[in-house]
Amino acid sequence: MERRNEISIGTLADRTGLAVSAIRYYETQGLVAPERNAGGQRRFLRSDIRRLSFVMIAQKFGFTLDRIREVMTRLPQSRTPTATDWTEISQDFRAELDEQIEALTRLRDKLDGCIGCGCLSLDRCALYNPDDVAADKGAGPRYLMGDEAVRPED
Template sequence: MSQGLTIGELAARTGLAVSAIRFYETHDIVKPVRNAGGHRRYGRADIRRLSFVMAAQRLGFSLAEIAPHLRRLADHKGPSKADWTRIGRDFRREIDARITALEDLRDKLDGCIGCGCLSLSACALYNPDDIKGAEGTGPRNLAGMGP
């Protein structure tokens, strides 16, 4: 990384605030080097890393879910095609699982969700006398813990 990008240049390229870039730095998403004057300098690969984080977060992934994938990449070097293929495969599995869960939620949403409210006439059939309450808290059926 010859001179690298300043944090302001990286912010301008990604649309992130400087404070957000520093936050991502604390999570090892980007790892700047210091120049002779002690200033941070970022590589062009950091644009891609931050852009990936932003896209994954828009899909509902938390930083805790994203960061481990990016920590496995080589520092100060752009990810290879194989790196992105591996990361994409891992995220695709999680996205598919989320799609399945959302479809299940959609299909069960108009019925008893096993919450114990007993406000629907169907609750008398699916959850009479709040029997689901003995199994734990929350929407037991929607959480995949019931019929």
């Protein structure tokens, strides 16, 4: 018989939509920490439903398990996290999500002009990099990362 605040791994799987094997994996990654009953079966807190839901959402936004674990270490282990606890850790992700949104917006805006152009106007292309001048700005796709493109002399 389950205690009111504890649930089995099967119940946790049903509530989160995760496979039991995924829950075990998240346990090995330190994202949930079940207790064991006298029979050796895992017993999770009901609050682990929310913890694992947070993990799933954060992964969909592109956060790594290492980053998620880093943020979740600030959640209390001895009690169910409160709304304030969740708000505090969500602030960590807010700035990173804002950066991702800005980068995606820049990419979208620069690619809008490419649709249908067939690169027939390379002198006006926002992504064109004649003579690899973007290399002076550093590694990576510099123009998509926000650097201004250097236009060739007319």
